[in-house]
Amino acid sequence: MSLSYAMLGLLTYGPMNGYNLKKIFDKSISHVWAASLSQIYRELSTLEKKGYVTSIIQKQEDGPDKRIYSITDLGRDAFQDWLKNFPEQLSFYQRDEFMLRIFFGSRLEKKEIIKEFEHFISQKLDHLKKLNEIEKTFNIYSSEFTVESAEKEELFWHFTIKQGKMTIEVLIKWAEECIKQLEEYNSSKINLKK
C-alpha cells in the first residue's frame, strides 16, 4: 500500500531512523500522505521482513541508540515499480465529516449552520498557513539531502503544495457562497425554521 512507498521514497534520499523519518514526513509529505510514529515503526519492521530495508544500531554517547534504516536494491525496485505503474483507478476516499453535516444542514437553525460554515473557513485558513510553512522548508530540505537535481525535485513538491492551496481556496470560496445563499434564502422567505 501507499504508506510503504511513501517511506521507501523518502529513504531513497538517505538512511534514516524511524523518529527522523517521522519528522521528514511531517515537514514534506504529510499534506499528501500522513503517518504516525507507531505506524512508521510497524511499517519499518514489515519492510525489513520483506527485504526492502536493512537496519543497523548506531550507538550514541548522548541520548538513546538509533536504529538506522537503509533502503535495499530490492526496495528501490519495488518503489520504482509502484511509481511506474499508474493504477487504473485512483483510490479516492469520499468521506468528509463536514460535508455530511451540511447534507443534513436543514435540521439545524440558520444561525447555527452559518456558524458551522465560518468554523470551516477558519479551519481551512489554519490549514493554508501550515501549507505555507511546509513550503518554506522545501529549499532547506533539498539542500540538506544534496539531491542531484534539486530544482526538478522542488518543482514537483511545489505542485503538491499548489494543489493543496488551490483546493483550500476554492473551498473557502464555496463556503462563502453558501453563507450568502443562506442569507438570501432567508430574506425571501418569511419563515425558514419549521
Added chain:
Amino acid sequence: MSLSYAMLGLLTYGPMNGYNLKKIFDKSISHVWAASLSQIYRELSTLEKKGYVTSIIQKQEDGPDKRIYSITDLGRDAFQDWLKNFPEQLSFYQRDEFMLRIFFGSRLEKKEIIKEFEHFISQKLDHLKKLNEIEKTFNIYSSEFTVESAEKEELFWHFTIKQGKMTIEVLIKWAEECIKQLEEYNSSKINLKK
C-alpha cells in the same frame, strides 16, 4: 462515528431495509460519505444493539423477506446531538495516492508524468459526470420522501454537490497548469532526464 449518523440521518426520512439503504446512500450521500453493503448490515445490527433502531421482518410473496429498520426516539436524539455539536477539529484525511505519486514525480520521465496528469484529469471528468447524475435524482427523492420542507432540504444537498464540482474543477485546472509548467520547464532546459 460518522457512518452511523449518516445512516440514522437517512432513516429519519422513513423505515428502510439494508439493501434499500445502500441504494439511497449511493444516490444521495455517497459523494460525501461512502458505504458498502456489508458495512451497512454490520452497522445496522450494532445500531439495533444500542437501541437506535428497531427492525421487523416483512414477508414477501415475490422475492426474499425484508428486514425493515426504523429509527427510534433514542436514535433521533443521538443524531440530533451529533448534528448540534460541531467538532473542535474536523477530521480530515490527507491521504491521496495521486499526490504521493506527484511528490516523487521527478523520478519518472516527463512523458510519463504528463500521461499521469492526463489520466488524473479524465478520472476527475468521470467523477464530475457522476455528480451530475446524483444531482438529477435529488428532486425525485425529495418528492418520494415527501419531506416537509423539500425546498430547504434540496438547498443543502446542492451545497454538497456544488462543493464536489468546484473542487473537481479546480483540480483539473491545477493539473492543466502543471502540464503547462512541465512543458515550459523542458523547453528552457537542454536536458531534463538525469
Added chain:
DNA sequence: AGGATCATGTAACCGGTTACATGATTAC
C-alpha cells in the same frame, strides 16, 4: 441460458488511531 437485481448476512484481513511503557538529555 445467463446476467442483473433483490435480499441478507459472515469472516478474514488490513491499515490507521489511541493508549501504554520507558528513559535519557536539553532548554527555559
Added chain:
DNA sequence: GTAATCATGTAACCGGTTACATGATCCT
C-alpha cells in the same frame, strides 16, 4: 523543576475492504 525533544516500540481497538455463501425473481 518541568516541559520539550530524542528515541523505540507493543497492544488493543476500530472501521473500511474483500471474499464468501445462498437463493429467488426478472429481463434479454
